[in-house]
Amino acid sequence: MTTDEREITAPVDLCRADGRLEPEAVGWSRRPLHRSRIPGWGRTKRWEYWCVTTPTHLVALTVSDLDFLALNTVYVLEFGPDGREFERTAIVPGGPGTALPDAVAGAPGCAPVVVGPERPVRGQVRVEIRSEGTGTRLRARCLAPDDRLPVEVDLLVGMDEGHETLSVVVPWSERRFQYTSKQTARPASGTVRIGSRVLEFGDDAWGTLDHGRGRWPRSVEWNWGAASGRTDGRTVGLQFGGRWTRGTGSTENALCVDGRLSKIGEELEWDWSPEDHLAPWRVRTPDGDAVDLVFTPFHNRSVRTEAVLLANRTDQCFGHWSGTVRTDDGERIGVDGLLGWAEDVRMRW
Template identity: 75%
Template sequence: MATHEHEITEPVDLCLPDGTLNPAAVGWSRTPLHRANLRGWGRTKRWEHWCVTTPTHLVALTVSDLDFLALNSVYLLEFGPGGKEFECSSIVPAGRGVSLPDTIAGAPGSEDVVVGPARPTGGKVRVEIRDENAGTRLRARCLTPERLPLEVDILVSRPEGHESLSVVVPWSEQRFQYTSKHTALPATGRVRVGSEILTFAGERHESWAVLDHGRGRWPRTVDWNWGAASGRTDGHTVGLQFGGRWTEGTGSTENGLCVDGRLTKIGEELEWQWSVSDPLAPWTVRTTASGQVDLVFTPFHNRSVKTDVGLIANRTDQRFGHYTGRIRTDDGEDIAVERLLGWAEDVHMRW
């Protein structure tokens, strides 16, 4: 089922010269083609979020400029009973020293992003996102609340021809979001926590990166679902990218399947069902019109975050687990999804 949404195939500015949404930017693309030429303040949000998973652990790096403050973080989770879980976060008033480019940080030709001190002490975070010939280099340093040094050094590959999903979601001329989601990117490297080293060993050993790149001007309050997963299943390399609630009524969706590097854009809202009271209860994620997605997501860990720092109040329940079920590509191929590692989240944000 082909999407009804407009496919963009040429570079385009997100904003008009007066800072409002460029109507020509509304649509989706298989490669990042938008330049997020946002100017000044005014509910403007920019971020780069990378999450890299293996069958036994994951690490996530975030650099965000939220207008009146910046929030940079490193999150590490080891799966299973007794697995380690660490989070280092740094709030920077007025976003001093945090500058995010108009295009994807770490992409060829884009500006690199480097935030935080070279040798951070407690409450500080260092994150670097740099372009290299072989891909995007992710580095981070911080001191965990347990006073353990945490260091990240991972290279995310960019396979030739690998497609992603970029979408502009328009609430109005003044409120809009450009999101670029990349799934199933092979990654190699390591994370050191104290004297322990965790290895990320590339595609053969099931190490995958997902990017959430965002630029836009948001409403004061918003709720969303986001789900993603990457891995090998049914003889294919599969990336899942699902969103919900925040796009309703806009005419745009951020739903897609990346199968062996080829994107299938899903132009309908998904039906999400999950338990608010039981964090480890299974979710269902389905399409009702096209039948292209019929999945059960079974969590094994819930990361619950609540933040209230005056202008920002956030509640996030991010569940990590496995997707099982089936998907169907644009060319009609049905693919069995068997325990594909990823996450699904329920978020309420006031910012």
């Protein structure tokens, strides 16, 4: 094993009845096992973020409840100089109509999540997350911001039997903590329609989930990197985090190779230019060879928000990962142009 963190193997409550972190919840697991009911109100953040990629385009869907408001988003990016990019975000003050479950939305046995009107108009957004077989059905509707063309997302993200994912609790204190389930290398299929145009998601489409439930500090900074696909004859998922976990004793770092998870307990070393996010990034384990990768971006999704209760500076760069990783059993895997992203975020919320 490449971590001293405690592996959780049985269901556990995230919180005590008074909303404090349950000490037995601190650790990580290979599948979601935490019951993440968080009683009370204030500083609680809940979200489901899905990004489904292909070699030529991607779509990302977000449903989030920040206690004082909800943010529901559809983002589409077509790669290349003539590719289309747009984002439609519905801001819902107070968050009425956004009810996220304690479990991972879209997991078998979990009630569907549906937000927004069935036929959205103007800046409204509709998102549906439902269990379908062993996978997750993602549907969304909105109007494209520039030309108001109707946008329809209909994707199925599969989950192969025995496929392992990373779930982990990051404890800042007994009153501030985050439970996240990061799921990479899940095969996807379906379409995104923009007016009469259809973007296909076929054999080379991959879904990544960021599921979050927690109580956060007012201000925080983080790095997040992820990628999914086939490389060196293997199916590989990369999941890396940085900055926000420092000093907690937990990390959100892991590899998934052919469905088997290797947990990395070491904090990664992130080297990038905040002045030029499109310059190459390097991510590595400073005291070993579990991760030694270069990320080469080709597009920066830059978001700047300044509001009374919310300030967000996000640079989410899409690009390709190359280098080597090493699994728990010592096998070195060559990573050659694996499509994914790396981001630099500062949040006040």
